[in-house]
Amino acid sequence: MSPRTTSPDLRSALAALPRNIWASIFRHPLPSTDLGRAQTSFTNFFLHIHPVKVHRNTLRPAYTLGLGLTSFFLFVILTVTGVLLMFYYVPSTGQAYDRMLDLRGSVAFGVFLRNMHRWSAHGMVALVFLHMCRVFLTGAYKPPREFNWVVGVMLFLLTLFSSFTGYLLPWDQLAFWAITVGTAIAGYAPLVGQQVRFLLLGDHTVGQEALLRFYVLHVAVLPLLVAGVLAIHFWRIRKDGGLSRPDEGADTLAPAPTPAAAVPTARTTYGLMGFVRGPFAARPGNGPDDSVYSWPSLFQAELFVFVLTIAGVLVMSLFFDAPLEEPVNVLHPPNPAKAPWYFLGLQELVSYSAFWGGVGIPTIEVLILLLVPYLDRSHRGVGRWFARERLAANTLFLIFAVINLMLIVIGTFFRGPNWAFVSPW
């Protein structure tokens, strides 16, 4: 008698099957208490990247504008649409262009997927740049976030290189001549330029080898690099104490409270708290009033940004088709032969001097960007847009950004055949 009551029989196990499976996947019901809210963030693989609680400032839409998050979601959209496009694409000079036409004619949603991929790529370049502007203008690169700014600059360069390699794949006139010009610029680098160009192209001119190499870089090497560096970028946000916020400079200037210093004996066992730079709860200003639980506040905000991002991409893809020019004709460059818009500033510079425009000035610009947090050591004005204390730095950065944007505008609208100056009106 007693065994039947202690061990559940098959029937009751079957009856409880859905509930048990559900409970084995999701360990907690939807939270109604603070403990539950914390557990939900903590025990879910996808949510545990987030802290359990975040500072209110993190959620202010007017502070971050959701630019970094939008860039990440665009990367996700690019990965998904890119993998789908790979099912129909062949990296061969004989077939690539025909496959583009097939996307139009014989693949369900083919054009739409290509549109999504193209517009997301353009959007990602633009939003990574805007995200960088936001971080600069709010002074968010200051200690302890210097290195994450450097990681961000690397991500910006990887984004540009991903776009550049993807540009060749349709194998149309635009692609071929943009890559011919782009790789010739690489050839101007001192000492190793010609070797780098030869490695990149696998030949002396843009051809089958170059198409295959750019394809492998575009679908395997660069996405993996971006994903890896992105992981470091996100990890560092948390390790550096979350998003930047106002009046944080005062906190970081004060010596961080270290539990080890309180009990200076050799036999102390140290908690992990001792290793974390400025543990969240130990910081002044992180009292209960200034922070909110990630569930649901942060996740709602992220979902909102995601919906907005995907809606934007869908609307763009519905109304505008990604350009596709004539198939490659290696004998007749279009006049003018233009690179993608984000490289037209570079091309404008290159029209004055190939070395300085294509290698010298871009290298100096990247070096300046990388060194920004190490040159500007003032702790003032962190976490506010256009802080008065940062007037000089912000003005310099805006001039820097506007000059680059102006060059792009000139290259896009004011250059005609033979790269002669034309009026767009």
Next chain:
Amino acid sequence: MWLSSAALAGSGIISAFSNVVFLKPRATYGLPSRFGIGAPDAYPSGTRMSLDVHRVCIVREGRRIAAISTTCTHLGCIVGLSDTGFACPCHGSRFDHDGNVTGGPAPRPLPWYKVSLAPNGELEVDTSLRVDPGTYLNV
């Protein structure tokens, strides 16, 4: 400790080096650098004919023949023939009839290639051999 660090660094250097060697192709599939362009009679005196496939321009003046590169020395676009010589559609470089830079961002004049007469009586251009500008082959 030191031994394993050295081994680790060494294998890292070797693998980086072998990757570069692996990625550098030993044979390329592009166009050959030496090619025939037909009999000299195909180019009457005064001809300036651009062979876009091979990226050279064949010039004949009287009994003299030469081959001038049509790859722009700026960023590798194909220059077109113009009234004053050559013009590049990409960034507006201009060259005179002998390939000297007359305007635009091109840093160097267009190179001249070696032209020779093959035993079968056809002309042969070798784009891997450069000659001084003004060097003609007499036919």
